[in-house]
Amino acid sequence: MAARWSSENVVVEFRDSQVTAMSLDCRGQHAVLSGRRFLYIVNLDAPTEGHRKISRQSKWDIGTVQWNPHESYAHYFAASSNQRVDLYKWKDGNGEVGTSLQGHTRVISDLDWAVFEPDLLVTSSVDTYIYIWDIKDTRKPTVSLSAVAGASQVKWNKKNTNCLATSHDGDVRIWDKRKPSTAVEYIAAHLSKIHGLDWHPDNEYILATSSQDNSVKFWDYRQSRKYLNILPCQVPVWKARYTPFSSGLVTVMVPQLRRENSLLLWNIFDLNTPVHTFVGHDDVVLEFQWRKQKEGSKDHQLVTWSRDQTLRMWRVDSQLQRLCANDLLDGVDDLLDGMSLLPEQEKALHTQDSEHQSNTSHGEEEVFREDFQPNQLMGGKPDHLGLPQTLQQEFSLINVQIRNVNVEMDAMNRSCTVSAHCGNHRVKMLVMFPVQYPNNAAPSFQFVNPTTITSTMKSKLLKILKDTSLQKVKRNQSCLEPCLRQLVSCLESFVNQEDNTSSNPFSLPNSVTPPLPTFARVSNAYGSYQDANIPFPRTSGARFCGAGYLVYFTRPMTMHRAISPTEPTPRSLSALSAYHSGMITPMKIRSETPGNLRLYSGSPTRSEKEQVSISSFYYKERKSRRWKSKRENTDASCPIKAAGKVIIQDISCLLPVHKSLGELYILNINEIQETCQRNAASALSVGRRDLVQVWSLAAVATDISLSPKWDPDLETPWAQHPFGRQLLESLLVHYCLLHDVQTLAMLCSVFEAQPQPQGYLHSSVPFPQRSSNSISHSRYPSFNSSGSCSSLSDPGLITTGWNIVGRDTEHLSPWSESSPDEYRFGNSTYIDPRERERDQHDKNKRLLDPANIQQFDDFKKCYSEILYRWGLREKRAEVLKFVSCPPEPHRGIEFGVYCTHCRSEVRGTQCAICKGFTFQCAICHVAVRGSSNFCLTCGHGGHTSHMMEWFCTQEVCPTGCGCHCLLESTF
Numbered sequence: 001m002a003a004r005w006s007s008e009n010v011v012v013e014f015r016d017s018q019v020t021a022m023s024l025d026c027r028g029q030h031a032v033l034s035g036r037r038f039l040y041i042v043n044l045d046a047p048t049e050g051h052r053k054i055s056r057q058s059k060w061d062i063g064t065v066q067w068n069p070h071e072s073y074a075h076y077f078a079a080s081s082n083q084r085v086d087l088y089k090w091k092d093g094n095g096e097v098g099t100s101l102q103g104h105t106r107v108i109s110d111l112d113w114a115v116f117e118p119d120l121l122v123t124s125s126v127d128t129y130i131y132i133w134d135i136k137d138t139r140k141p142t143v144s145l146s147a148v149a150g151a152s153q154v155k156w157n158k159k160n161t162n163c164l165a166t167s168h169d170g171d172v173r174i175w176d177k178r179k180p181s182t183a184v185e186y187i188a189a190h191l192s193k194i195h196g197l198d199w200h201p202d203n204e205y206i207l208a209t210s211s212q213d214n215s216v217k218f219w220d221y222r223q224s225r226k227y228l229n230i231l232p233c234q235v236p237v238w239k240a241r242y243t244p245f246s247s248g249l250v251t252v253m254v255p256q257l258r259r260e261n262s263l264l265l266w267n268i269f270d271l272n273t274p275v276h277t278f279v280g281h282d283d284v285v286l287e288f289q290w291r292k293q294k295e296g297s298k299d300h301q302l303v304t305w306s307r308d309q310t311l312r313m314w315r316v317d318s319q320l321q322r323l324c325a326n327d328l329l330d331g332v333d334d335l336l337d338g339m340s341l342l343p344e345q346e347k348a349l350h351t352q353d354s355e356h357q358s359n360t361s362h363g364e365e366e367v368f369r370e371d372f373q374p375n376q377l378m379g380g381k382p383d384h385l386g387l388p389q390t391l392q393q394e395f396s397l398i399n400v401q402i403r404n405v406n407v408e409m410d411a412m413n414r415s416c417t418v419s420a421h422c423g424n425h426r427v428k429m430l431v432m433f434p435v436q437y438p439n440n441a442a443p444s445f446q447f448v449n450p451t452t453i454t455s456t457m458k459s460k461l462l463k464i465l466k467d468t469s470l471q472k473v474k475r476n477q478s479c480l481e482p483c484l485r486q487l488v489s490c491l492e493s494f495v496n497q498e499d500n501t502s503s504n505p506f507s508l509p510n511s512v513t514p515p516l517p518t519f520a521r522v523s524n525a526y527g528s529y530q531d532a533n534i535p536f537p538r539t540s541g542a543r544f545c546g547a548g549y550l551v552y553f554t555r556p557m558t559m560h561r562a563i564s565p566t567e568p569t570p571r572s573l574s575a576l577s578a579y580h581s582g583m584i585t586p587m588k589i590r591s592e593t594p595g596n597l598r599l600y601s602g603s604p605t606r607s608e609k610e611q612v613s614i615s616s617f618y619y620k621e622r623k624s625r626r627w628k629s630k631r632e633n634t635d636a637s638c639p640i641k642a643a644g645k646v647i648i649q650d651i652s653c654l655l656p657v658h659k660s661l662g663e664l665y666i667l668n669i670n671e672i673q674e675t676c677q678r679n680a681a682s683a684l685s686v687g688r689r690d691l692v693q694v695w696s697l698a699a700v701a702t703d704i705s706l707s708p709k710w711d712p713d714l715e716t717p718w719a720q721h722p723f724g725r726q727l728l729e730s731l732l733v734h735y736c737l738l739h740d741v742q743t744l745a746m747l748c749s750v751f752e753a754q755p756q757p758q759g760y761l762h763s764s765v766p767f768p769q770r771s772s773n774s775i776s777h778s779r780y781p782s783f784n785s786s787g788s789c790s791s792l793s794d795p796g797l798i799t800t801g802w803n804i805v806g807r808d809t810e811h812l813s814p815w816s817e818s819s820p821d822e823y824r825f826g827n828s829t830y831i832d833p834r835e836r837e838r839d840q841h842d843k844n845k846r847l848l849d850p851a852n853i854q855q856f857d858d859f860k861k862c863y864s865e866i867l868y869r870w871g872l873r874e875k876r877a878e879v880l881k882f883v884s885c886p887p888e889p890h891r892g893i894e895f896g897v898y899c900t901h902c903r904s905e906v907r908g909t910q911c912a913i914c915k916g917f918t919f920q921c922a923i924c925h926v927a928v929r930g931s932s933n934f935c936l937t938c939g940h941g942g943h944t945s946h947m948m949e950w951f952c953t954q955e956v957c958p959t960g961c962g963c964h965c966l967l968e969s970t971f
Contacts, residue, residue, distance in 0.1 A: 010311075010312065010313040011310055011311070012310065012311040013310050013311075014033065014309050014310070016309075017038070017040065018036050018037075019305065020034060020035070020062055021034045021063065021064055021065040021287060022286070022289070022303075022305040023067045023287075024290075024292075026067065026070065026292060027071070027074055028291045028293075028301075029043065029044060029045065030044060031044055031303060031311070032090075033311070034065045034079055035062075036058070036062075038053040038054065039054040039062075039065075039095065040052070040053060044291060052093060054096070058081055058082075062079045063080045063082075064080045064109075065078070065080075066112065066113060070113075070118035075090050075091040076088070076090075076135070077090065078111055083106065083107060083125070084100050084101065084102050084104075084108070085100065085101040086098075087135060087138075101123065101131075101141075104125040104131065106126035107126050108124070109124050109150070109151060109152045109153070110123070110151070111124070112154050112155050112156050114161070115158050117161065119134050119135050120133070120135075123154070124154040125150065127150065128147050128148065128151070129145065130144075130146075130175070131143070132145075132177055145166075145175055145177075147166065147183070152195075153165075153166065153196065154166045154167075155197050155199055158200070158202075159199075159204035163176060163204065164177065167189075167197050169194070170189060170191050170194060171187065171189060172186075172189045172209060173187075185224055187224040189227075190213050192211050193212045195239065196237065197209055197210075198240060198242055199242075206219065207219055207221070208241075208242065210237035210240035211236070214234065214235060214236055215237070216237055216249070217229070218268070223393050230271075233253075235254065236254040237251055237253060237254065238253055238254045239252045239287075241288075244290050244293070245300060245316075245321045246267075246324040247267060247268045247269060247324055248265055248266065248268070249265070249267075250264065251266065252264075252288065253284070254284075261282065261284055261285065262285075263278040263288060263304065264278075265277070265278070267323065267324045275324060276323065278314050281304065282306070283306050284307050285305070285306045285307075286307055290302060291313070298317075299315055299318065301313050301314065301316070302314040302316060391411060391433055391437060404422055404488065404491075405487070406418075406419040414432065414433040414435070416431050417430055418430075418431060418484065422491040422492055423495040423498075426450055426452045427487070427491065428449065429447055431480070438473045438476055438477060438479065439476050440473055440476070441473060442469040442473045443469055445462055445466065447462075453491075465486060465487065468482050468483050468486050539554070539555040540553060540554040540555060548650065548657075548659060549650055549651065549652075550651045553645065553646045554644045554645070555644045556644045656735075656739055656743075657863075658686055658742070659872075660685075660686050661683065661691075661742060662866070662875055663872060663875070664682035665679050665682060665746055667746075667749055667750070667878045672702045675750060676695050676699035679691075680692050680696055697727070698750060701724070717844050725847050731747065732744060732748075735747075741863050744859040745862070748859055749860060853884065860880065860882060861880075864880050864883075897918055897919070899911040901914050902916075909928070920942070922941060922946075922957070923950055924943065924946055928942055928943060932944060935963060938959075938963035938968075940958070940959045940963070940965075
């Protein structure tokens with residue numbers, strides 16, 4: 001058991017501070033505690049003598065705070081709050097906010113300063129983006145990384161300047177900032193959320209992850225399919241970080257559980273029992289960091305912050321540090337270098353191997369194996385205790401069943417024996433792996449007895465296997481499994497060639513059929529970085545189609561989940577590597593001792609059944625043995641039907657639109673009353689009583705007696721009555737909430753086709769034809785997520801007489817001289833106010849508000865698409881007749897002029913709002929009504945004659961703004 005004692009030498013309380021995060025500067029002088037209202041700067045040399053405050057105004061708590069780790073930028077620290085990161089500057093006892101980084105659209109989960117470049121800061125967020133910022137240019141991130149799921153942790157590699165790691169739920173992605181398009185490596189680390197992530201301080205390939213699944217795992221991302229070691233815990237682990245000394249690790253439990261308030265110190269070479277427990281906090285520990293070691297001191301200090309609002313500093317003396325050292329087995333310093341978890345990968349592996357063979361006794365091997373083999377698949381050699389056993393891991397991770405192949409693997413001697421048979425041929429081969437394998441060192445292949453193939457076939461096989469292995473080891477990848485598959489493929493090709501030759505004695509001799517390309521076969525080794533963006537295949541799903549059908553599929557009824565239903569389904573295809581690597585075994589697969597692993601192949605049918613694939617996440621109900629034996633004899637060659645049924649269901653009765661109504665509805669613009677009555681009868685025939693009432697109201701509202709008069713002084717139009725436009729708009733809103741686009745489109749078409757008002761002779765074109773001057777500048781909105789109509793647009797459909805023009809998109813005419821009694825507004829010339837009154841009357845007497853005409857067009861277009869899918873093309877054409885067709889907006893270069901008095905946009909020489917002239921001459925200060933010139937840079941100008949006279953002798957603007965108008969513009 002670990003000795004439990006409390007060794008803190010400083011305790012500082014911060015009552016009512018509501019601090020949520022803590023960080024230490026790189027000099028070890030200050031600590032920053034982030035609260036909601038203040039940032040507290042604590043002098044660690046005298047923490048009880050008061051502290052400084054930096055006030056902040058925000059309703060959001062600070063999620064993460066971190067000081068810049070570089071000496072040159074030691075006065076900078078960053079703090080994340082909601083979707084923003086604030087950069088603070090603390091210097092000479094004063095703190096201030098420098099700038100803010102804004103780019104994320106969701107809450108920022110973590111941030112981390114680069115270890116080698118002081119200007120770089122990386123942030124991660126729930127919005128699935130990871131941004132790398134340069135604090136010298138904070139307008140936008142310099143590098144953007146994107147993942148499928150949101151990132152909860154991000155950490156820079158402590159040895160590689162371009163490498164960083166992020167955690168996404170239970171997965172880890174390794175990134176290279178030079179290749180931001182995709183992750184370099186993908187690790188399916190845990191089945192639950194990862195709370196902590198930390199790189200080893202001396203090895204760029206090794207990192208530790210702590211998770212909600214009550215474990216801490218150690219990984220070499222070059223061999224991502226199997227963890228190096230695991231630290232099982234009783235409760236979820238909140239943080240796990242390496243110590244700056246020896247081979248130690250500090251862990252903290254998940255704060256929400258409130259069970260364990262202590263910090264545990266572990267030796268990573270002996271994870272059975274913690275070497276020390278830091279006891280003293282009354283509540284859960286939220287953050288801990290190591291203070292920079294003082295010069296001449298051998299002691300380290302661990303600074304912790306807890307929810308009990310106390311800051312504690314713990315002294316870790318040399319005696320406690322030795323408990324984490326890797327000299328527990330013996331005190332020989334030379335052996336320590338071999339046991340370290342952190343040497344260079346290619347550093348003296350061959351030398352250590354030879355020293356072990358000559359100097360290490362069998363008794364020493366047993367001691368190493370006893371201490372380290374339970375958690376790592378080690379072979380017993382002391383020089384490999386801390387290293388990832390590349391060859392050993394490759395042997396342990398192979399669990400695919402290759403037909404007609406038997407492999408005997410001996411990790412101790414770095415060799416394996418492969419036995420294969422195909423037809424009448426037998427092949428037995430010895431494969432020897434060099435010490436540097438797979439780092440650009442290929443294995444050797446040698447045929448041994450009994451081998452029945454010819455020498456020609458042997459030479460071809462050797463060439464193919466050597467080429468395959470060389471292509472793999474050049475990328476530092478394992479090559480055993482690809483070589484085995486190539487061996488089987490080549491043997492089958494040879495046998496097929498011989499069978500074809502023997503069956504046809506008259507055939508000419510032909511060359512041996514070439515084997516499959518080296519990397520053309522699809523492998524079942526899920527979990528590589530290549531499929532990191534491939535989501536987990538759907539085992540069930542449903543999709544609506546526009547014709548009133550629901551298409552759905554499910555997995556077969558005989559398939560059931562192999563794990564508890566409460567466990568989450570893997571988020572990506574790569575997550576199946578957990579099953580592939582043996583971390584989870586949904587189907588029981590025989591395993592042997594790690595010292596001498598064997599891979600036995602069964603019959604082809606059994607191999608296909610036990611293959612680790614998508615169906616490995618489920619298991620199939622077992623039938624009786626008697627039935628199975630009969631089925632194998634009769635249907636052995638039949639393919640396995642693993643897919644479920646695809647079902648198409650008619651759900652037209654549940655939809656607000658009906659195909660039968662689409663067939664029965666009519667649009668007769670000459671007889672609107674008859675159209676409404678027949679549509680009401682059609683709605684009654686399909687059981688839509690609500691539509692019967694709607695069409696009955698429509699028949700009353702379109703009665704000829706309610707048609708508006710042409711003179712606005714005679715009577716108020718029926719559209720302004722409460723049962724006019726207001727009633728129609730309420731009906732449209734109601735059916736918009738129901739997503740009944742069929743009713744919406746038909747009502748809009750009918751009320752748009754009303755007869756022309758009595759006595760109205762202003763229009764020179766019959767009603768259904770649209771004005772060619774109508775302009776539309778809306779976005780063609782549709783239904784929004786809440787089920788209501790989206791924002792209504794500006795006028796889009798303008799009948800003749802409704803002279804309303806979109807001012808923002810209208811083509812601007814060149815300036816010209818005009819009289820003060822006449823001014824322009826849009827394309828309409830206003831001479832008589834009575835004309836404007838008549839135009840307003842034309843808008844008021846329409847039941848459909850012209851301001852919403854673009855929305856009405858969208859209803860018709862949507863319904864016409866549905867009619868097209870139903871095959872009712874004539875009905876679709878009838879509806880599309882009522883869709884406006886505005887001309888395309890002008891795309892040329894234009895000049896916009898704004899009134900100098902009210903700042904509204906002006907078309908002409910006089911403002912239509914304030915009645916003032918557009919602008920004054922910069923020289924005579926008189927309103928400009930004739931020919932004028934102005935500068936495109938500063939906007940000043942005036943009468944053409946005055947401007948020409950001024951610039952004959954001057955070079956700058958007459959207003960005194962300092963603009964060199966002659967150089968900027970051409971007069």
